[in-house]
Amino acid sequence: MTRTEIDLPRIRRLPLLDGASAETFALLTREAAIAHLEPGGLLAAQGESDDQLYLLLEGAILLEGAWNGREADLALLQPPATLMLASAVLGGPNLVTARALSSSAVLAIPGQAVRQALGRDAGFGRAVAEELAGCFSGLVRTFKNHRLRGAQERLASYLLTQQQRQGGGPTLRLPCRKRRLASLLGMTPENLSRALASLVPYGVEIDGVQITLSEPLALARLAAPDPLIDNHVSSADGTGQAERERRRFVRMQLNPA
Amino acid sequence: MTRTEIDLPRIRRLPLLDGASAETFALLTREAAIAHLEPGGLLAAQGESDDQLYLLLEGAILLEGAWNGREADLALLQPPATLMLASAVLGGPNLVTARALSSSAVLAIPGQAVRQALGRDAGFGRAVAEELAGCFSGLVRTFKNHRLRGAQERLASYLLTQQQRQGGGPTLRLPCRKRRLASLLGMTPENLSRALASLVPYGVEIDGVQITLSEPLALARLAAPDPLIDNHVSSADGTGQAERERRRFVRMQLNPA
DNA sequence: CCAAGGCCTTGACTCTGGTCAATCCGATCG
DNA sequence: CGATCGGATTGACCAGAGTCAAGGCCTTGG
Incomplete structure (x- = not known):
């Protein structure tokens, strides 16, 4: 996992950040970094408290869950996508493991900065709420898919x-x-x-x-x-x-x- | 489903609304109403676009999904709980059916008001984001529970x-x-x-x-x-x-x- | 008190999907 | 070109869970 400089203009137009004020955007990107992963690379492990929000820029990320020696693949994410948003908002550990399926690039933002921004910038709060609502709706559909079909x-x-x-x-x-x-x-x-x-x-x-x-x-x-x-x-x-x-x-x- | 007057001081302390400003609280409650349901009563139907956020005050609500003649119970909610928050934020139809299991009381807030408040009040935005993050985390756990055990x-x-x-x-x-x-x-x-x-x-x-x-x-x-x-x-x-x-x-x- | 209905339980059977093993196939490498 | 490896396929078998039917128990209402 290597880190490079950030292409700010491009980042600015990402779904979550396009609702943020200039000030919030500066706060969020100040401590952010871009991470590159090779295929198979581990981005985040279930149970760990990285306290980072990830925005997928390139590649493909697989989310998997494990319990008692069993494993299940839960979702396959492609850009643009947010990872660990709920954990970053709540300040809790990762509920799932995230692994790169192909060479991938993600923007990593400290959860602390996300939570700070949330209380101050209504535009960002709205964007986060909408993204979370989208993720939740998608998961409800997935759950119904598995229970009913x-x-x-x-x-x-x-x-x-x-x-x-x-x-x-x-x-x-x-x-x-x-x-x-x-x-x-x-x-x-x-x-x-x-x-x-x-x-x-x-x-x-x-x-x-x-x-x-x-x-x-x-x-x-x-x-x-x-x-x-x-x-x-x-x-x-x-x-x-x-x-x-x-x-x-x-x-x-x-x-x- | 009958409607009664609202006990504002109590409502004010509910998880979602305690983060809202006085102005936002007034906006949200202005068009809100309390609905009472008897056991078995239908609060919201899958696929309908009520565009309402419900806050469960009393009783118990069952969420169920249906497809192609099959049905599955998805969750059992007890106060305090939010229902249809994701649909209200996105302005979309209900993904699931909500039915009262016992005599229940809910506060119904128009989705339009929720979306208005979201863009203006960072405190409310934060509360909504946190609640959605909580709902999402809970659903991830439920999904893992079904997939892995x-x-x-x-x-x-x-x-x-x-x-x-x-x-x-x-x-x-x-x-x-x-x-x-x-x-x-x-x-x-x-x-x-x-x-x-x-x-x-x-x-x-x-x-x-x-x-x-x-x-x-x-x-x-x-x-x-x-x-x-x-x-x-x-x-x-x-x-x-x-x-x-x-x-x-x-x-x-x-x-x- | 009795009768009726609903819910729970139990047993036998079926079926979907998982496990195990063998084979096939395509890609890679010497 | 042949050897090898891993993924995909196929078949036989097994296990977990659903279905169907019968019976017991409790609640409800006359």
């Missing part, structure tokens, strides 16, 4: 969601190896293989990490996509979690095969 | 948590019927019965909704309680979710039998 249904919804996020064309690219995708979807690699195979009759063609959906309507009948569970909005246009949650209700575009 | 382990942890919240004595009272507790714990009523029976060798004595833990140490060896998953802090002393998340790290008291 079976493995096959989760996979089918996931494929449709990814298809939308990647432009709506018939073919999509899985964002990680199948082994990891399986854990993110709450199943074993063996079961993911079988679940994928079971979707062939619904027009799912598999070629490594390239997936083609030749009958999205048939797949959608199975997946029963629901804006109260799924979010097909991409993060590619630089919006924060709050804005992505707001845009979630524009209807999905399913192009008949 | 099996049904028996979830039940064992739940019993220990309840024991602590109810004073730490050997006997505790389930907060709802077993049928509902089963759904909250992510299992069927039949399975809860069997799981409870399987805990008898660990000193769990069952008498209706009265449960006695005669060997908490043995039960804890099975449950492997973890402050990154469990929260044994009671809400009885009037603190909000943020403060309960902060206090979570004081060690659990396990009295040897």
